[in-house]
Amino acid sequence: MRRDRLVGKSLLTLDQCLGLDNAAAMELYSQHLNKYMLQVFDILGLRDIDIASAQGAEITLTDGRKILDFSGGFGVLGLGHNHPRIIAAERRCHDEHVIDCIKIAPHKLQGALAYNISRMLPEPLDVSFLAVSGAEANEAAMKLAERVQTPKGKTKFLCMRGAFHGKTHGALSLTTATDVQTGFLLGVPKENMIYAEFGNIESVREAIQRETQAKGNRIIAGIVETIRGTSCETPPPGYLEEFVRICREADILTIFDEIKVGMGRTGQFCAFQHSEAVPDIVTMGKTLGGGKREMAAMVTSQALWDNAYGSKNDCNLHSSSFSGMGESCAVAIETLNILEGERLIERAGRIGEHLKAGLARLRIKYPHTIVELRGKGCFQAVRLNFGEELAAKLVDIRKNPVFVTYQTVLIGALTRELFERHSILAHFQPGAREVLHFMPPYIVDEAQVDRLVDALDDVLGRGIADATVRFVAKNIKRIFG
Incomplete structure (x- = not known):
């Protein structure tokens, strides 16, 4: 008998789910979710992180250990956990x-949230589409732009090489x-991308000039990250x-x-x-979800909204x-009020300056390792020069595709050392494996920032070789298995 037709x-x-021990929970994750992602967590030393609770900038494990x-x-998590x-x-x-x-009538909290969002933005950004993810908000932006521009014969999007805007189609x-x-x-299609x-x-x-002919160009819209999410680069x-x-x-x-980078992270509501x-559309x-809800938005002008969806026939396209x-709307409304009322946007800017000062001291101390500071406010990063010949002496990645590049070994070693030696979570992105990211909540205090800087100082002071040897040793089965 088919499993879905069994009784009981x-x-x-x-x-039972909340009471699962970590081994049982990870077995379910491996069998029914994504066993390969679990392997990545294992490499970084995070597979068996057994979380009891989280509050503010700290995660408490079942053994009592507190993780920053x-x-x-x-x-x-701009507001923290x-x-x-x-x-x-x-x-x-x-x-x-x-x-x-409710789908057959309006919900009063939707309009109220959209009003609050508009109060945080310059004119004429007054009209929102509410979404549940950033990718969905970007899809909404693309579709609105297409509705406005394709009647003019425009068929292409201009974007930046190395950008990240989501993984939906x-x-x-x-x-x-x-x-x-x-x-x-x-x-x-790729032929529609510039x-x-x-x-x-x-x-x-x-x-734009390459796409311009006598009758104009065929570009629908240009999209840009105001600070690059993967590499943490700020435009000039x-x-x-x-x-x-x-x-x-x-x-x-x-x-x-x-x-x-929006929602106050850089010291302004949007970067x-x-x-x-002032753009035509912002996502x-x-x-926006307060760390508890799936919430995103695409915001534009009334004029563009009317152009795209301005009739009873088209309003639900x-x-x-x-x-x-x-x-979710209630949480987003409260999030905006917290940001405004508790002046967390300004706080994000101040905390960012304190973090940048600490990282700048480390750059002076380790000039051959930290080659660049990036970011703004509570989104900052250090670009690192590891010296890949070091990792090459320790592991041959040609036989170990799990590591992809020597940079993966080195940045993975660094993040694992921060976690295991100092109980701090930091991260990197696959598209910029030489860049270590820090995205604290805006409620973090100076002492917690100092703890991060001291931890990074300790790890760099011990040397990348020390971290790499420990990292390789803990992944020895993957390297030689």
Whole structure:
């Protein structure tokens, strides 16, 4: 008999799931989720991290060990773990039986959230589409731009080489930070993509010029990360303003992707607000959900919205089943009020300056290892010069594809040392394996920042060779097995 037709399928109860020991939980993860991702966690020493709870910037393990989380859910945890006001907002929704889902009538919290978002942005960014992920928000931005521009015969998108905008079919077409396109039919074919170099405005001009003919160009929109999420690179002063100006002169819509760096992380609500530039469309997410809810948004002007969807027949051409769920909207509303009322955006800027000062001291102390400081506010990174010949003496990656590059061995060793020796979580991205990222919540204090800097000092002081030897030893079966 087929398994799905058996009576009494022995489903796990919630009590049983919360009570699983780590070994049993990881066995279920391996069998029914993604055993290969579990292998990656194992390499980094994180497979058996047995979490009891999390609060603020700290994760508490079942053995009582406290972990300082500078990975920040890759941008999700601007408010930290389990912010008390977010929990209170959820509890109020439960106590008052606030409706979550209604599709045949408007939900008052959706309009209220969209209003609050507009208050944080410059005019004319007044109209939102609510989504559940950054990739979905970017898809919404692309589709709106297409609706406006394809009647003019425009068929192409301008994006930056090495960008990351998501992994869904449309957003995937824009993502070249790492090789995530191979093996997929892209939502926007490659022949409809035009590339320029990030931070190089002349490259943008040249890309537009190449596509310009007597009747104009065929570019729908240009999309850019205001700070690169993978490499943590910041564009030069004036770049965003000039990007908007030359695109508008060429009748090209502008989309700023603020998914990872927006929501106050850089000391302004959106990173582009450090400049005078105002895009036609902006996307945001991650911290918008307060660290508890899946929430993102695409925001544009009323004029562009009307152009794309401005009739009763067209108003629902783009929608999503879980767009604007009641409790998610409530949490996002409270998140914006926390950012504003507790002045966490300004705090993110101040904490960022303290972090940058500490990292700058380490750069002076280790000039041959730390070659560049990157980022702004509570999204910063160090670009490292490991000297790959060191790893080559210790492991032959040609026989061990799990490591991909020598940089993977070295950055993996460094992050594992921070975790195992100092109980600190930091991270790196596959598209920039020489860059170590720090994304603390905005509520982190100076002493916790100092703890990170001291830990990095200790690991670098011991030497990359020491960290690499320990890393290789702990992965010996993968290297020689």
